Amino acid sequence: MSARIAGIGCVTPLGGDLDTICRRIEAGERAAVVEVTNPETGRKLCAAPVPAEYTAHLGREPRLRRSSAISLLAAAAGKAAMADRGTEFTPAQKSRLAIVFGVSSGCVQYTRRFYEQIVKQGANAASPMLFPETVYNAPASHLAAMLGVDGATYTLVGDGTVGLQALHFGTQLLELGDADHVLVVAAEELDWALIEAHRDWRLARPGKGALLAEGAAAVLLGHDGRRGKIASHPGESFISRREASAALDRVFTALKPDGGVDILASGANGTWVDALLRAATARHFPSPAPRDLFAKEFLGEAIGAGALLQVVLAADALERQSSSRALVAALGWNQQATGALITR
């Protein structure tokens, strides 16, 4: 299934706009690592948050005044992708605009704070202001209100591939005729509990494994668009790591074009997925090898936002490098292998 990319946007630890982020990546800059302390155990953790100033301008939006960071991140990326299209939506076009939001861990800051109140102060002290913002679809709801979307709004949850799953869902909506444009957004926020959990899960230990990060990415899909055409894959489920390699092979086989690709935007993140992605690339693109775009090396692993960030950076790289084809490949930690092919 395919669609055209009409706009892209993102916010990451390296910047609040695409140009800044790409310039800093080209300069070899990496996301600043911040020390985070687990207040319960005193254990020191590390991660790469998005500086608050990148989203501060959205704090005055009526629906975002009390929201968690993830809603601000999603709104920033979503608005950037809408602006990247270049022209305002007419009311008629807006009535045919859908939103698909992808997330992995969700609104973890408010979820942890709300449960902390239950555990430490008692259920009767838990704030009703926090609970509504803990639901997975709160960011999508805020975005729909900001953009005036009253049709289809979906939130998808998954592992690190969820951004590509959301993208595929968006192309499904276009092909089904349910919308003329789909704003696909994926975001992730950090909290010490999330970082601690991934450290405990042996995926994000200091100096070993992934550097967890915040971020958001957005892709505006339509039947036309200047940023190229994107073909998405529905994903391949795997239950164990043993199955993951074959799942990845099926994704590469389905997406790879005759003549190879110029850019491979890999989901490598410093964990066990790297070896599988590297091996699949070598099998499917032995020579000439495509140029690698390891976004997560610079931006960290923004889990739910990670795969869509790869798409945004790959689409941008195609334009900057006057190339024609980029393959995006992602392997989640416990669910799916998937990918997308961007063609200009």
Add this chain to the structure above:
Amino acid sequence: MTAVGIVSPLGLGVAENENALREACDCVTEVTAFDTTKCRCKSAGRVGKMTDGEFGMTKGLHRASRMMIGATREALRADEAFAPEFMIIGTTSGGMSFGEQFYRAQVERRRPKERARWLANYQPQKPALDAMEAGGFRVPVQIIANACASGSNAIGHAFRLVRSGKYRRVLCGGYDAISELVFVGFDSLQAATTDKVRPFDKARSGLVLGEGAAVLALEDFETAQLRGATILAEVTGYGISTDNHHLTQPHPSGIGPEMAMRRALEDAALSPGEVDYINAHGTATPFNDASEGAAIAKIFGARVPVSSTKGMMGHSLGAAGAIEAVFSVLALRGQFLPPNINYREPDPAWELNIVANAARTARVGCVVSNSFGFGGTNASVVIEEAWE
């Protein structure tokens, strides 16, 4: 729709659920899984012990996984030739209680062996993967988390994919297991009641939570007919809308539910007069029922029978749309109207034909099933008798 599977507070499996619906059982009980001393509400609809053969091999998995496995196995056993090509599942909270245990362990400075299992099973996609493994298949899966509309969204999107020819067979549904965080959440919002759940009653005062899972096998009609499958019912329409009024409160005019229902009817090429029964979202909160009641009255008047089955089993959130779709199929197959229990006095704000307190025998050929959720997300699904 060639097969369904269900696990709910009303029972394990289709037969137990149908019996409970016909008998108007009140399956809401006191919560004992966690401390409710400081909560206003102390009750919920809980799924009974899952210890029979359906669940025997699922020790160590999250309760949500066990419910999904039970529902999936029942559906696939009912139609053994159904080979899914795609899976779409709705949920709101995944394996939340494992996340709670992880947090408590941090606070208590414990590092139990189980924490790896908690983390791996916390994520919302895990119960769907566990169901796949138990069912012996691997397909791409989409997990929709559109709050309490998730289950209906999953069915609706699956229906659209099958109708368009993108897939021939899609397994869809929803699940949710009660957790302390979500229970306290609704209590903190004062959306949970200390009374009985009384959908559409003048004196309604809120919901209680429920839990469960339901899975539905959707296949394109011609393929199902060709292989001689039993066709239980047909999904013929789906409508979705987003109400931007407030994160947790619907617009009092009922515009969100109205748009979802009108879009579903249009999708099914039906007029309101052709609908025989509405399985309402009917949470029994003052705001939801006011909004939904106004929308139903505006579109259908007082002719069409309406009931909410949440009085019997509570609100199972992401599972609700899927469970209530199965109830709708049971109504179509059994030619009866599931009851709206604990109903005493009509709300004068609208005139509705409520199926009060007892199931009714009726001619049922077409059902509209509604699900609405936080974030202003609204979904309606039209289900009709299978056309022979």
